[in-house]
Amino acid sequence: MKKFVYGFHEGTAGMKSLLGGKGANLAEMTRIGLPVPSGFTVTTEACNQYYEEGAKLWNGLKEETLQHLAELEEKMGKKLGAVKNPLLVSVRSGSAISMPGMMDTILNLGLNDASVEGLAEGTANPRFAYDSYRRFIQMFSDVVLEIPKYKFDAILDNKKVEKNVEEDTDLTAEDLKDIIEKYKAIVKKECRADFPQDVKDQLFMAIEAVFKSWNNPRANVYRKLNDIPHSLGTAVNIQSMVFGNMGETSGTGVAFTRDPSTGEKKLFGEFLMNAQGEDVVAGIRTPKPILELQNTMPQAYDKFLEVANLLEEHYTDMQDIEFTIENQELYILQTRNGKRTALAAVNIAVDMVKEGRLTKEEAILRVDPLQVEQLLHPAFDEKELEKGKIITKGLPASSGAATGKIYFTPEDVVEANNRGERAILVRAETSPEDIEGMVASQGILTARGGMTSHAAVVARGMGKCCIAGAGEMKIQEANKIFMVGETVYHEGEYISLDGNEGIVYEGEIATKESQLTDNFLELMTWADAIRTLKIRTNADTPRDTKQAIEFGAEGIGLCRTEHMFFEESRIFVMRKMILSRTEEERRKALAELLPMQREDFVEIFKAMGNRPVTVRLLDPPLHEFLPHEEEDIQQLAQKMQVSFTQLQGVVNDLKEMNPMLGHRGCRLAVTYPEIYEMQVRAIIEAAVIVKEEEGIDVVPEIMIPLVGELKELQYNKEIVLKIAKEVLSEKEIPLQYLVGTMIEVPRAAVTADEIATEAEFFSFGTNDLTQMTFGYSRDDAGKFIKEYREKNILEKDPFQRIDRKGVGKLMELASKLGKETRPNIKLGICGEHGGDPDSIEFCHILGLDYVSCSPYRVPVARLAAARAAIINKEQAK
């Protein structure tokens, strides 16, 4: 006969699908000898059988349950429903995959009119006993008998009014007894039956309620949306309850096996004598540090120390443990891997390797790569933060913390900075013209835009704190205020940004410095030894380049040439170029830009040494370089000595309905080949200069953006080859360089076999590829992507994590086709995803050569790449 009920001592961690997650965990703890309150689990198979029996508890199951109950009673020396020292149990659901929408917990099952007296006597606390009974009736009625909760609440509220008290805790035992009678009356009225006094009935009804909750609509919808098979079923865990409030030899507490904020190896936590868990939470009495338990109850403390060690040994991780002491007897109620700060995570992982508990590979898997970025930035002092008043929330677009005065224009930020003030740039959204203001600011706050908006991308590149898309904030730039609801914030007032959480605070909050500890550096060297992916960086300036090298970058995967044109001295020349009416005029302006751009490359090449540098030729549409407000156009017209009408005409002609899908990337160069000619000349000449002057052998990788068709690439490659030949024959120096393309247009992915005939490398531009594959504009999609995630239509924002099913499928296709044509083609990624751990893992699986990310993501990427190598090696075994 099939076994449907397992004592905790009969199971193991491996029996998750039969016992559910919770049941398997309880069994495992019991198996390794932890003092877990005893109990048993009704299996998931029983749940399925329940539905096969027509949603009825069949006799066989009842008998098996009662048999395990009898064993439990014997073990605990208590009896369910007994008048003296009664056994009480909790009943919990637990499927193999944890899932909201199902019945959660019934506590204190086994209480009835008789046993409540036993509990009162045992705890010497009648108030507690009646309150437990009252709560049990209400909870049981709610989840098992389906009587609405509010009906009970009304009675409790009336009683408080009657007695003129504020809190439940002010009610006496007598009050509670009265309430219990009234609760029972409700049950009688609603069910036309008494509240069940037979404790075995209570148990069977609770088990059945758990089974039923598996099939309720919320649970069904959740399973459908999350692809969880209905056939899994849920298990039911019945566990004896223990009480920390059985007098002065009882107590309860919570402790970590190591310090969760620093990782230091010492017990960290607190306890309360003669108390239940909720007393610790309620905060009425002040708990004591865990180390004092040694004096209060040395035996229990020693036992706890032993258990803590055992748990760390078993789980080889820092544990967060809930315990109760009932009459000197220590019980472990729950243990789980403890939450910790980034600093603690790194320290614990490295320490555990040194303690011989973990291998280096395991240590790497213990640190969340995304968390380590926090170590590179300043952060708020946690105690200060608790006092902060939250203004609003936005997207955590770039990590770190920043405090400063509100300013609404880049110019004002620059001026404030010159006056020695710290300034926060607050803006609807940023554009390339705002760069100088962004540089001068402590941090950036925008009302619009998502995780890959201009503000977010640039701020991450600078390692500057940024919160984007704080949509509640209404900015009135003209009045120099912003409003959230009715509250007004003025220019010059302090605000503080928590870039890790996306929270905006009022006032100044003190920050603490970044935490690049020795342990961190050691962990990184381990990661480097393990990973196979190379890590490059996206950097457009010598400053970014140097920062990225400090963080371990092995090359530049994306140098955006357009950012170089936004500096004040250059934008004017750039605009002259755009406004040119003939090729000749345009070539003249470009000739002015050439030495500037060449100098940038010289600096970047010098900073990078022999490391590879991928330079992307001009990508954005030309209108991004022109002003759009009437006033600005007027000003520029004056400066350029052209008529306002003429300039506005050009601005209008260049205007596009959907600039993302417009005249940009290599499409520009098909119209104006001279632009790319200038850029290629600047790159090649710069490479020659650093070779001559510093002996650095740079191999520039020239990247053509937005290619969708082989002939586009051919056309532009011709330009590159022609100019390179010209320069190199002038200089008579041999120089290697590569010509490749972004794969960012779906058509390029689909025709990658053709494209690879000309491209020496592919770099996946997953920002654009995601935009076009989903048809989401990253400037506009913020609004509905949020809603999509809330409604569970998207598991994750695809601009943050590569969508493996769609975008990933195209990447896979492109890699496969590209390698078919050119087996040694170099493959990389330079979209924002290059800094996202899950996406990095995907790149590892695809077999890319490198990922490229913003400088402050380089350590994240190093760790994530190592993780990917470890996990996929394990899986390959």
Place this chain on the structure above:
Amino acid sequence: MKKFVYGFHEGTAGMKSLLGGKGANLAEMTRIGLPVPSGFTVTTEACNQYYEEGAKLWNGLKEETLQHLAELEEKMGKKLGAVKNPLLVSVRSGSAISMPGMMDTILNLGLNDASVEGLAEGTANPRFAYDSYRRFIQMFSDVVLEIPKYKFDAILDNKKVEKNVEEDTDLTAEDLKDIIEKYKAIVKKECRADFPQDVKDQLFMAIEAVFKSWNNPRANVYRKLNDIPHSLGTAVNIQSMVFGNMGETSGTGVAFTRDPSTGEKKLFGEFLMNAQGEDVVAGIRTPKPILELQNTMPQAYDKFLEVANLLEEHYTDMQDIEFTIENQELYILQTRNGKRTALAAVNIAVDMVKEGRLTKEEAILRVDPLQVEQLLHPAFDEKELEKGKIITKGLPASSGAATGKIYFTPEDVVEANNRGERAILVRAETSPEDIEGMVASQGILTARGGMTSHAAVVARGMGKCCIAGAGEMKIQEANKIFMVGETVYHEGEYISLDGNEGIVYEGEIATKESQLTDNFLELMTWADAIRTLKIRTNADTPRDTKQAIEFGAEGIGLCRTEHMFFEESRIFVMRKMILSRTEEERRKALAELLPMQREDFVEIFKAMGNRPVTVRLLDPPLHEFLPHEEEDIQQLAQKMQVSFTQLQGVVNDLKEMNPMLGHRGCRLAVTYPEIYEMQVRAIIEAAVIVKEEEGIDVVPEIMIPLVGELKELQYNKEIVLKIAKEVLSEKEIPLQYLVGTMIEVPRAAVTADEIATEAEFFSFGTNDLTQMTFGYSRDDAGKFIKEYREKNILEKDPFQRIDRKGVGKLMELASKLGKETRPNIKLGICGEHGGDPDSIEFCHILGLDYVSCSPYRVPVARLAAARAAIINKEQAK
């Protein structure tokens, strides 16, 4: 030994790769007994051998050539270079694929100082002889000796100045003799050798020049861009020249075997006695109708009739024949399939079936499907058109012809129309708000936008003439003028649009009616019997629906529900809906829209009878329904009784950077499910009404737009099922309906296997799919796509013809994946490509069930579908 030279009588049409296109054609004509001037072809293999020999004519080839020359001389009774009755030949290149950039033609080879006298004597026209010699020297010097043409031109010009004459023809024989001497002096100076008097040298040099031209840079670039293998090589055709100016028993002419404008079966053409071909072209003498040849030279005429019949018989098509009569002897110089009007094409094809010359399948292949659309629209009277003055050109966005007065706003057009004027709407671009003005106009002319711009799509839907993207035109709406260059056109002045060619004319031009002849209808019934693709239409109004049924539509493939909201009475309610601040307000506005929308569907369903109707739920972003100019916002605010600031706030909030990739399609319904709820209710209720009232069993196909992810479809399908269930349980009527989706987002194509678990049909939205696969905004791409086509980067505008390599690959993938999941899934296409013959063929190959196109494209599609079935059946054999 390999044979490198073939007499015309030795080849056939099948030897194209050896003899080149031209050579094979001459051989074929000779083979079927036509009086073609004799000659021979040096093969393409000889060309390749030439390069293998180090670019030298080897002796073997020379000998073989001379041998064929001797045979030719014998056949013609003339000798190359003879002083009396000399043989002259033409030398022409001819590869298997016709190709620009190569040497074209040398005429009159064989002339030298001696033979020119023979020609003078034979034609009794010394002026003609010397002029021929002069031209021959110049042409030979240019293409063979590579002496620049302008050097010769200077001499000719000087002579004309000296003689004080305007035209070459005013020069006398003596003048020409003098010029010849000077020409020869140039040759001597440039080549340090005399102009070759040895006619065999002339011949060998000409052959070599043809071989060399195969390898010139222009030809090489052309081959590279067009994927023509270099190894094809070119052949050289040497053909004896005949002269129509050998006196009154000679002549020349051109004739069609049928009337090229009506198709009527009678000879149509003209001739001139004692003349060369160029005399006919030059227009100095007036040619006579071909029928008069019967009187002038009955024998030659009879021979010509016989030849014309033979040619039609052989090519089973109407021929355009050039002929020359030399001393009573008829020679056919060239024959090709004659160009013809759409009307003639249809009539000839149908007549030839009746004559037993063609099968129905062949007849269908003879008519260009795109051409037949012209038959459905009014067209300009051709004679009137010749007088028209062209203002500018744009894209031929919608066929037909229109004449009317210029108006710049839809309101002005409506007023003019009410006054009884014919009006042309001239506008930068149109938007959905302009619909009423578009309806009231004769035709539409826009400065911006491409073949799939709003103006183009809507105009095609209405069967209204439209020219889009006439970029030269600068519109100043405020001044009510437009300018092209310096010329100004004012409101109220007449212009005329030729929608077939995209040409804008000044003034009024008379039009003639559409030409739906019996032959046309008969051809259509044949097409219907052959095609396997169903043809549906894109129609949003009962009027369009009825028109489409008249043209043979078998269902609606795309009914865009949003167009229904732009009518004046509705747009206000729609705007109320958009401006609602609560779901309740929004539901109230939607409740007002419900009866309007339901009534539309009732009318459309009634018009369609039992044919299937696919209704697409709301697709465009909400801001399309709001005004954007400050003034209009002000007005609307007043009308809606909300503050200007509030309304502008909403307009700004809804503004998007890239609306094409923004909050639209089913994304709207995820945010506001109540919108789709209303629409589904309107559809289902309407279906119930027509079933009850008319007994029509409509099976609505409800289509969810812009799906990219299965869960999006699930979310929206839930809405459909819920509302349909509600309505049908209220009405207690059984009704079938389908729920499906557009495949227009690349991700939907890539994950079509998942999507098909919920979708009962797919409809390829190839407009959006093309936009996203290429990353081209169809609103903005006009500019650079033109440039791309000019530079040969794109073979064809992908918005006009499905790009099989990229977009097509995604369609193929989606079809395959969709069928894997749901073998009987219904597949169709509703993008603009559904009316493009090449795209229709691709849909046939993919195995789609139907294509859907605008009403006026339905006949085009019927024919194109039949073509596709015939061609692909033939290929499958």
